[in-house]
Amino acid sequence: MERIAIDMDGVIADVAEQFLRYDERDFGRRKTWEEIAGLEERKAFPHCREYVFSKGFFRTAPVMEHSQEILQQLNASYEVFIVSAATEFPQSLAEKLEWLGEHFPFIPWQQIVFCGIKTIVSADIMIDDHFKNLDHFPGATFLFSQPHNFSMNDGKHKRVYSWPEIASILL
Amino acid sequence: MERIAIDMDGVIADVAEQFLRYDERDFGRRKTWEEIAGLEERKAFPHCREYVFSKGFFRTAPVMEHSQEILQQLNASYEVFIVSAATEFPQSLAEKLEWLGEHFPFIPWQQIVFCGIKTIVSADIMIDDHFKNLDHFPGATFLFSQPHNFSMNDGKHKRVYSWPEIASILL
Numbered sequence: 001m002e003r004i005a006i007d008m009d010g011v012i013a014d015v016a017e018q019f020l021r022y023d024e025r026d027f028g029r030r031k032t033w034e035e036i037a038g039l040e041e042r043k044a045f046p047h048c049r050e051y052v053f054s055k056g057f058f059r060t061a062p063v064m065e066h067s068q069e070i071l072q073q074l075n076a077s078y079e080v081f082i083v084s085a086a087t088e089f090p091q092s093l094a095e096k097l098e099w100l101g102e103h104f105p106f107i108p109w110q111q112i113v114f115c116g117i118k119t120i121v122s123a124d125i126m127i128d129d130h131f132k133n134l135d136h137f138p139g140a141t142f143l144f145s146q147p148h149n150f151s152m153n154d155g156k157h158k159r160v161y162s163w164p165e166i167a168s169i170l171l
Numbered sequence: 172m173e174r175i176a177i178d179m180d181g182v183i184a185d186v187a188e189q190f191l192r193y194d195e196r197d198f199g200r201r202k203t204w205e206e207i208a209g210l211e212e213r214k215a216f217p218h219c220r221e222y223v224f225s226k227g228f229f230r231t232a233p234v235m236e237h238s239q240e241i242l243q244q245l246n247a248s249y250e251v252f253i254v255s256a257a258t259e260f261p262q263s264l265a266e267k268l269e270w271l272g273e274h275f276p277f278i279p280w281q282q283i284v285f286c287g288i289k290t291i292v293s294a295d296i297m298i299d300d301h302f303k304n305l306d307h308f309p310g311a312t313f314l315f316s317q318p319h320n321f322s323m324n325d326g327k328h329k330r331v332y333s334w335p336e337i338a339s340i341l342l
Contacts, residue, residue, distance in 0.1 A: 003291075087268065087285070088281075090268045091265070093264035093268070094261055094262070094265060098261075110258075110287035110288045111287060111288075113284065113285070114264070114285040114286070116279070116282055117282075120174075121292075121293060122291055122293035123291065
């Protein structure tokens, strides 16, 4: 059975939407997609470092559309691991576990990994929104399209735009 | 640079000593080494599941003798990752991060991994006290001798009894 390492933020957790909400709260206006596409998060959202270290940011993040039903199907055909670069944010660890328990109850603790850098991950397939994680991965790679990586060259990775697209390839 | 995956509990955190202290608190007498050697933890310490889910158990665990100075030396010659099977114990995650920050401040968040099962780990060398983690690891393996594994056959793993012994092999 092939093993898939699936990122949380920007892949199953819609942190771009969460950033937009926090940014609107602080600046009084919701930024448009055109304003943030292609910008690193720290440029698109000036307070983003403050947000990711604040209580509740990860716990209340919206779920990426269709990720739940498709992950449940993948979980039946693949060895699924949720792999999140989370140890930089100590307060996020319990929040992320709770969030997964609420929204992905079919993923048990055995299949959850919180790490710093992802070179430690051994798997066949990686789905991630960051080049820094995909570029050093020896297996098959899918770049989950997000505003922060939108205008960047896909490099050697297969860019995917939605969970149904992933389903059409892997299921 | 070779990568080493180093376990926390029973390798750099002396949880056997912590179990002995909690058990003595509950039963009024400190068990002897002879009484616990070769026993699974749940048999040696009847309340052990309650202990590992209780607040403070991991935060106040003693440091394994000589692990700090030798890990600091290893960290200069190897790519060191601390890999702890911790996602079963939600309350332990923040405690383990704090414990590492206090006792191993030279290990940054980039080098810390909290997971469920360790098949996900890609490294060259693994130091662990549990066969379930070592048996499926494709690289070099060291079994850190602990009461719970004491009378078990080492199998294909190199049994080590102390951090200075690890230093004599790897440094």
